[in-house]
Every structure is written in structure tokens, then in C-alpha cells.
Amino acid sequence: MILYLARRFAGVAGVLFAISAITFTIFYVLPSDPAAAACGKSCSPERLELVRHYMGLDQPVWRQFGDFLTGIFSGRTLGEGPHALHCGFPCFGYSYENSVPVWDLLMDRLPVSVSLAVGASALWLLLGLGAGVTAALRKDTLVDRTLMVGAVAAASMPVYFTSVMLIYGVIRIAGLLPYPTYTDFTADPLDWASNLILPWLALALLYAAMYARQSRSSMIEAMAEPYIRTARAKGMPERTVIVKHGLRSGMTPILTLFGMDLGGLLAGAVITESIFGLPGVGRLFYDGLVRSDQPVILGVTLLAAFFIVIANLVVDLLYALVDPRVRY
Amino acid sequence: MATLTVPDRVPPPEPAPKAAPGAAPGYGPWRLAWRQLSRRPAARFGLVVVALLVVMAAGAPLLSALGGWSPTEFDQTAVDPYLGGLPLGALGGIGPDHWLGVEPVTGRDLFARVVNGAQVSLLISLSATAVVVLAGTATGIAAGYFGGRTDAVLSRLMDLTMSFPSLIFMIAMMSVAQDVNRIFLMTAIIGVFGWPGIARVVRGETLSVKHREYVEAARVGGSGAWRILGREILPNVSGPIIAYTTLLIPGMISTEAALSYLGVGVRPPTPSWGQMIADSVAFYETDPMYFIIPSLFLFLAVLAFTLLGDALRDILDPRGGRR
Amino acid sequence: MTKRTQLALSTALLASLTLGLAGCSDDAKGSRSGKGKNPAAANEGQVVGGTPVKGGTLTVLSNQDFSHLDPARNWTMPNMDMGIRLLYRTLTTFKSEPGKAGSEIVPDLATDLGTPTEGGKVWTFTLKKGLKYEDGTPITAKDVKYNVERSFSPDLTGGPDYAAQYLADTKGYQGPLTGKHLSSIETPDDLTIVFKLKRPVADFASTATLPTFSPVPQAQEKGAQYDARPFSSGPYKVESYDRGKKLVLVRNTNWDAATDTVRKAYPDRFVFVQGLKGGQVDDRVIASAGGDASTIEWSNMRPESAPKVLPKADVKGRLIAESSGCTGMLQLNTSKAPFNDPKVREAMQYAVDKASLLTASGGPALNDIATAYLPPALTGAKQADTLKIAPAGDVAKAKDLLKAAGKDGGFGATFTVSTGDKTRGEAIQQGLSRVGVAVTINTVDPSAYYESIGDIKSAPDMVMAGWCPDYPSGSTFLPFVFDGRTIRDKGNQGNYSQFRDDAVMKRMDEIAAMSDAAKANQAWIDLDAQIMAKSPAVPLMLERKPLLVGTNIAGAFGHPVWSGQLDYAAIGLKDPSKSQG
Secondary structure (H helix, E strand, O other): OHHHHHHHHHHHHHHHHHHHHHHHHHHHHOOOOHHHHHHOOOOOHHHHHHHHHHOOOOOOHHHHHHHHHHHHHHOEEEOOHHHOEEEOOOOOOEEOOOOEEHHHHHHHHHHHHHHHHHHHHHHHHHHHHHHHHHHHHOOOOHHHHHHHHHHHHHHHOOHHHHHHHHHHHHHHHOOOOOOOOOOOOOOOHHHHHHHHHHHHHHHHHHHHHHHHHHHHHHHHHHHOOHHHHHHHHOOOOHHHHHHHHHHHHHOHHHHHHHHHHHHHHHOOOHHHHHHHOOOOHHHHHHHHHHOOOHHHHHHHHHHHHHHHHHHHHHHHHHHHHHOOOOOO | OHHHOOOOOOOOOOOOOOOOOOOOOOOOHHHHHHHHHHHOHHHHHHHHHHHHHHHHHHOHHHHHHHHOOOOOOOOHHHEEHHHOOEEOOOHHHOOOOOOOOEOOOOOOEHHHHHHHHHHHHHHHHHHHHHHHHHHHHHHHHHHHHHOHHHHHHHHHHHHHHHHOOHHHHHHHHHHHOOOOOHHHHHHHHHHHHHHHHHHHHHHHHHHHHOOOHHHHHHHHOOOOHHHHHHHHHHHHHHHHHHHHHHHHHHHHHHHHHHHHHOOOOOOOOOOOHHHHHHHHHOOOOOOHHHHHHHHHHHHHHHHHHHHHHHHHHHHHOOOOOOO | OEOHHHHHHOOOOOOOOOOOOOOOOOOOOOOOOOOOOOOOHHHOOOOEOOOOEOOOEEEEEOOOOOOOOOOOOOOOHHHHHHHHHHHOOOOEEEOOOOHHHHHOEEEOOEOOOOEEEHHHOEEEEEEOOOOEOOOOOEOOHHHHHHHHHHOOOOOOOOOOOHHHHHEOOOOOOOOHHHOOOOOOEEEEEOOEEEEEEOOOOOOHHHHOOOHHHOOOOHHHOOHHHHHHOOOOOOOEEEEEEEOOOEEEEEEOOOOOHHHOOOOOOOOOEEEEEOOOOHHHHHHHHHHOOHHHHHEEEOOOOOHHHHHHHOOOHHHHOOEEEEEEEEEEEEEEOOOOOOOOOHHHHHHHHHHOOHHHHHHHOOOOOOEEEOOOOOOHHHOOOOOOOOOOOOOOOOHHHHHHHHHHOOOOOOEEEEEEEEHHHHHHHHHHHHHHHHHOEEEEEEEEOHHHHHHHHHOOOOOOOEEEEEEOOOOOOHHHOHHHHHOHHHOOOOOOOOOOOOOOOHHHHHHHHHHHOOOOHHHHHHHHHHHHHHHHHHOOEEEEEEEEEEEEEOOOEEOEOEOOOOOOOEOOOOOEEOOHHHOOO
16 A cells, blocks of 8 residues: 555656646747846837846756746745846746746645635535436436436536536526625635636536446446446335445446546636626736736646646545445 | 556546447447437537538628628628617627628628638547547557657646647647648647547556457567558557547537637638627627527537547447546 | 727727727717717816816726836836826926927926927936925935936836936946946036036927836845835825735825925825726716715726716716827838838728727727828827828729829738737728728737737738827837837847838938927928838828716816826825725
């Protein structure tokens, strides 16, 4: 187990290293000059050179990458002389557009994206698994068909369509909620929830539909396994059979799926955050793109990769707990 | 099932519905599949809609000529310039002149744009799917059949690709790339991030058939690795591949739409569904038809391919989502 | 200033198209809204909502963060207005009045508009007595000098570069943190500041309205971090600033209204809520429900909201659509075929369909067709029209010109637009296709837009760009757009046509040296016509800035100098008790 963990952590580090190297190279190769963007209007060539030097863009790419990596572990000083900036551990670069280290920006925006992802995922697990398991246990009945038709339809609706319809119906027509403006959970939990309920719903509907389909099929499959028959034959109550055996093995594929989805969302749902005007990591990323703020783009990409990789790791470890067949 | 050997296993995003009962003997497998398919109403609906959409996309120039408008032609007489370019007439200007109404501001014909948009959207999603399937099948078979170091390397590569925050990466790449054919670029970028899903499916399938008797027999009979791969393995894993491919398409259509929606998609004045929806979102209240029409087409396309894929998977891949 | 940042932020997702001007006589078919009368411009030159009452919280709804608040870096329009009116004072500033009166310069920190000596090569300003920062310390002439010096720092990018252009002996200067100071600015005592210029500058008093000429005490220097918390010399100070989310300004109790003739400072607090969706901002201000009655818009109303606004008298009455004072242009790349031929360029003047373009930009209600480069504010309220072309163009004449140039077979041209300008690009594309020019549009994300069109090696054949004068003088317009000496290999800005014409450049120098402002003004207008004849660019449209205000807002008007942005010096609430927060 320890050996396995060590190997997995080494793997995580390797993947993150590869992703940052690739991202770095791509942005270096592609034609975009952050120095010119920062320098502004009628920037003289001499000044552009100064800015480029100041931002460290006159260094070879491997050097820039090396500095970046060192910065993550030990912090670094950017620039030199009187204009030097200190970017403390963990330094994920410095956003010259915002005059703030990228790490601070990420940490500032993360609560929004986490709120969105966690709330939405709770909602979709509830809706999706509920619908899926119900449909599986009532296989080939009207309930099953209705639920599955609904799920296919919901899964086919693009999230921006659902979002716009929710905004239109709930806010514009019914006037039930104000336009969302993000409030911190710590400031006012009720306000926090009421501002997030629509984004949660929009995301949750899409995912719930997919989870309903997936959980239905894996539940049906699990219920057909020989050990279920054995359990029933032993005279175990149906309820216990379903909960203890059916759900347990039927939910394993869901766990994997959930890990991936949650990991992907934690670093920002770009479209949802944009539509609802939520100042999360996805929004930060998009603003970074618009302003050619490469350190921010790189930072968000790495954060997103980090979440995905970690989610995978956690899921694999959880497997051992959930699925009786998996042992390390 | 592969958890013990490949710890970071990740399933494809699209879930697998339940398997159907196995086939009765006496018919060829393809004919059997067709018969089963035509017996399911949902699959029939999917098939019909897919066929219609494909015909519509293929005949787009013809259809828009029939409607009398090219997709890029402005019609200033159909909009009211003093009201932010809102279409004149009810329902977004639907009438004998413009069958599905017009785009606000420019007055371009929505029917012409929707059918030409179908062409672009389907072209991108189908060719991206082709890229994904080819690359995924090749790597999956190689990893599954050769095993050992090849498998280790390819599986690492799959893990790495899957760890990329793909949408974020696609947006970033599309937004900085210029002076290239956007359709080609989108196909390539969507393809690059899509292949590991199918590769895993194929790898799993290959692992399960590679020790079957007929494969062993061929090997003992002195067939080379490539021959075995092509003659024995590929035909036997093609069922799941086809099913999985159909289920990939809706995701591809959605991805194309999402990229265009985010403003990093096709180049104007080319229409695509995602681009049309993105432009129309702002008008959802003042010109709802403009928003609803492309959304409806996108919804129908995704729905139809999903239903068809579901049915195909039930028929061709009876073991469903177990990999 | 250029539209650089405005455009850079206007993407398909984030922002609106920049809208345009009105009063247009072109009556497109199907108009229901009364001929000749512009429905959007009713409030032009008017104050909406009457005189405000002191107190309350005024909320500004925005879809974006500020580009920069640091006065050494603030050079984009809504930000400049907001910074100068609320956070820092400058040597001179513009009157807080709607219409033409707003472009009049008045002293601010200084006691008068400055004293030129040596024929305008040396300018002396004297500061008022008793001026204080937010912590009560006195504002000195040294602090103004210090901020001008800061604008040379390589880490403080983005600000106006007039100091670098005008001041003598600045070569190689890299800001005050290097320990060096500029010898061309002298502060003989705490209240006197003397600027020594390279050449005579007749309108230096106007230059001194820029945020570069506001005080920053050396003790408050935080380098690039200063951006997040500028030290206030104005009526408000920063209480909290959560970048991209919210900025809260509260009264600066050390600001003395007796020393300030311009800023009225009605509300007790200003709250800027950022990162909202553009369409939602429109909807909220239109509805003006509850606390939203005390809100105003930061960015333009979106064109698609026009149908929710223009037909309703009560909402329309809250729309301010002051002319932005900018000219949108189609710049033709004169460095290579086909647009190295003046005949072909002239043909483009006739081929462009400005009527379609107008509709694509929000319609004649919100735009006006441009017939010259210099915007009307610089040419006595009316633009010159030397070519007299119909709004939809003159296809026959264009074809004749192309024939004369041997291009009657048509040709292809590349055209780069930023994503937010896509529809406008398509309108140009469609117009030029009428004379056989096949335009390939390349949409570029706003982040990459200026880099991609600013690299002269890979520059496209055509770009759409705008220029807004920094203050009403031709010297802040034509030299930035048509002076061949400003062309740069990379990061080229303004002169996207790469237009290099010796006669034009010579004339620009002559006009810049004129000490008589009125004469110089006429000379700029004449030069405008001279450049039009050479057609390095096609003037497209004059833009308006449509902004909605809530029902509880008073004292709102678009300031003519700051591209029609609401003047934050005079805005306030009708009933402060109704505001929230």
C-alpha cells in the first residue's frame, strides 16, 4: 500500500510536470506578446525591450520554465534592482495585469468555483442517483421509461441553453430570485445559497441526466451479479440486498465518473461562470485570455490539471473502500 | 476490471446503458443488428433524425438556394435599424420570404444559416470523431495486444492526455492560433483530447479477446502480429467501437458548439450552430426565435445521436459499460 | 486614447459592441420609429435626473475589472474618468458640465492653467494652498513630479506617454526607483512645478489634465502594487478592493470642497460591482428594482437591449447616449499590394457600405456615419465631408476607380477583427464584395488582436480600429494615426495603415509648432482633408456611448471628453435613503 501510494504520488508529480512543460511550450511558441500587451498604447521599442526584460521574457524558454518551477517550491524574486517583485511560496507566476501573484488570484477565486462545483455535484448526485436507482429497480416500467426519456433529453441540452432558460424563467418572469452576485459563504450562508441556486441547477441538470443513465445501467448490471442471487437465496431481506450489495458495487463506476467531473469543475466551469457572472476560476481564466495574461492562463491550467489528477488518485483509493473486489 | 494493472483508470464521459439480451443464432451479425435496431422506436427516431440532418448538411447549398438566400447575404429590409436591428414581423421575421426568420441586425436568413451551420457543425464533429476513433483504436489495440512496455507507455500517454483540463486547453489554443483553417484546427484540437476514452475501451476489449482460441490458433498457425491484429482482433472489437463512436458524436457536437459559443470557433461569416447560439443568447428575450431555432437543432442532433448510440451499444456491445 | 482597451475587453462573451453615434439622416427601409428624429439621442447634452441630494450609496454595475487605477498607468477611458473624478486630482481638469462646456479646461490642483514661457517650451504651475491627501499630509509639487517620473518605470506600464513625448532630456530614463530624477521638471518650492519641454506645446494645459499629472507621494510608493490601492487626493478613498469583484470607495474627509470647483461628491459611497454579465446589467438597470434603482452602467448598453429601452419612454428617458468623440476607421495596409496604390484605396472609400455597418453596430439610432477622420468635437461640432459619398457607398464609382487602377478583375484582401467586432467585420466584407473584393475575415481573440495587427510583417491588408482624442486638439489624433515615424516593427499602434507620407509628416511638425491654437485647429482640419485624398483609411462611423442609469440616479450626463462616459464628478442620487449598502 505504501509502495503503491509512493508510486502514485510520483506519477502525479510526473503528470503535473509534463502538463506544465507542455503548456509553457505552447504559449511560448504561439504568437502572442504579453509584453506588448502590458506596455500599452504607443509603446516605444526601447520601452518594450525594458518591459520584456522586466517580465523575464527575454530569457530562453527553458530558463523561464526552470525559474517558474523553482518559484513553485521556494518562491522567487521577479525582475531585478529597484523594480524587483517578490513572489512568495508557492509562486505560480505573477500577473502583471493585476499586479498580484497568480497564487493569490487563484486562492481568491477558488472559493467561488468550489462553491459552485460542490453544491452542483451534491445536487446532481442526489437527483441523478435517485433517478437512476429508481429506474433500475423499476426496470421496464413507466417510471423507468419516463425517467430515462427525461434524462436523455436533459443530457442533450447545452448548459448555456438551460442557464438562459433558468435566468429567464426564474429571474425575469417569476422574479423569484435577484440576479446572482456572489456572496461568501462565511459572510451570509443563506445569501450564498440563494445566489448559487440557479448555477447549481443549470450544471446539476446536465450532470444528473448523465448520472441517472450511468447509475441505472450499472445498478441493473450489479443486481444481475451472482452474489446478489446468492444473497437473496440466503434469505437476506431485499432492502439489505439492494443497499449492501447492489448499491455498493453498482456505484463503483459512478465514483470514477464523479471524481473526474468534480475534479474538472473545481478549477472553474468557464461557461457557467460566464453566463451567471460568477467571479470564479473559470472567469479568471477567461479574463486572463482576454487580457493576454499568460501567467494567469498557465496558473489556471495547472490548477485544473492538479484537481483532475488528485481527483483520480482519491477515486482510486476510495475504490478499495467501496468495491469489495478491489484490493491493493 | 483493469484497476489492478492500470490504477488511474478513467471511464469515458458518456455512460453505458444496460445490455440487451444476446442475439438469436441463424443470422449474420450485421443483419441481426439492423433487425434489432429497426425494432426499437427510440432508435428509429434517432436514425431518422440523423439521416435527415446528414442529408440537410450535405444538401446545404441546394437547400439554401431553394430558400432564396445565401447564408451570408444581408437583408436590411427585414430588420428595424432603429430598434437595435430587431427583425420586422412576428416570430423573428418568419414568413414566406424567410422561412425561419432572420438574424437580428444583419437580416441574414436563418434557414440558410441553420442548414449551412449543420454542414459545418456535423463536418467538424464527424471528422473529429473519425480522428478520435482512428487514433484511439490504433493505440488501444496496440496497448492491449502487445502489452508490456508498449502498454505501459501508451497507458501513461492516455493518463496524461486525460489529465489535461481539455476545454480550458482547447479554448486557450484556439484563441491564440491564427491564420489557419479554423475547421481543420478545431477538428485537430478536439481530436487530440478525445482519443484516450476510446483507446481504453479498445484496449480492454483487446485484452479480453487476445487469449481466445481463434487468436491463439492464428498465432500457432504462424500469422504475424499485424495480420492477427487486422484479421482476428479488429473485427472482434469493432462492435463496441461502432457503438462507442456513435455515443462520442453528441459530445463532439457539444464541444464544437461550446468552442464556437465561447467565441473561439469558426471564422465569420461561416455559420455553425454553436456560433449562432452564442450570437443569439443576448437576444433570448427580444427575439426568442433567433435563440430557440439553432438551440433546437443542436438539441435534436445531440439527442438523435445519443438515442442511436444507446441502441447500437445495447446491440453490438452486450457487455455494456463493463471494461 | 485609442480604443485599445475598450476593444480588447469587448469579446463575444464579456462585453458589448462599442456603439455609435446618431442623428443620422439615412432612413433605412422598415423603420417604425419616426423619421429624422433620433430616439436614442434625446438626452444629448442634458442632465438626467435633476440635481442630486448628498448622501447614499451609488452602485456601478460592470462586466469587467478596471484596467489600471494607478494614475501613472491609467489611460483607458472609463477608468480615466473614474480615477480623475473620484480618486486623484490633476494639475488642470475639465469642467463638469454636459455638452460643449465640458471640454473647457479649469485649474484643479493648480491655481491657474499654467504659465507658458520661452514661446511655450517652459510651463509653470502653482499649486493651491491647503491641499491634503487622505491621511491629512499636504500635497506638494514634488509629488506631482514624482508621479510623472513614475510613468517612465518599466514595471508601471500602460499609462499616457505624453510626458515622454514632450519633456526634454528623458532619454534612457527608467523611473524614480533607480534613484535618478528628471532634470526637466523643477520644483523650486512645495507649491511650484516647472516643466521644460523639447519643443513648444501650445496646449500643455490640456496635457496636464491626464492622470500622469496627479500627485503620488514617494512615501506611498508600492511599485506595481500601487495599482490596487492608489493613495487618494480626491473626494473619495479606497475602503476595499477585491479585484474583479468589488471596489468600495468612501469619503476622503481630508478632501476640502472649498479647494475644488469641479467635483461635487454627492454620494457617501461608490460601490463598483464587477464581473457581471453585460446583458444582466442592462436588465437590472432597466428594471431598477429595489437597490438597483441606485445603479448605473459602467460599460455600454448592449445593442440587443435596444428593443427593451427605446420603445418605452420611461426607460428611454434614462438612457444617456453622448457621442464618444472617437472615429472608427477601416485602415488599409499601404505597405503592400493592393493597397499601396492610392487609386485602389480611394475606391475603397466608395465601396464600403457604411449603412450596413451602422445597423451592425446598433443602428442609426446609436451611430453616425463618419465622413472624415477628425471627430466633430475637434472640428467645430460638424465633420468635414470632402468626398460626399452616399451612406451605402457608390459601387459604380468604386468600380471605375478600380478599373483605372487595373484592378477591375477584383482581388482578395485579408481583414483582422477582434471577436467582439465580428458582425461589423461581416458588414464590411459584404460591402466590399459588391466591387469584387473578396475579404477573408480573421477573427482574433481581443487578447491577441493588437499584437497580431501590430506586427507589421504579418499585418493583414485591412484592420478596423478607432481613435479617440485625449483632449479636444488635432494633436492628439492625426499624429497618432498617420505619422509614418510612429510605425514600429512590432507592437505598432495607431498607424495600422503604415502610412508614410513626407508632405503629411512635414505639415504635422509645422502645426505642432504653432502657438496659436485656433490657427493650429484649422490647420489640422485642412490636413485631415489632405490625408483623406490619399485614403490610407476609410472613416467609418462616429460612436455614441449608450449608458443606462437607474430611476434613483440624478445628475447623470455623458462627459464629452471622456468618450461620453458618465461624469462621476456630478452624479448622485435623488433619494439617498432608497439606496442599499
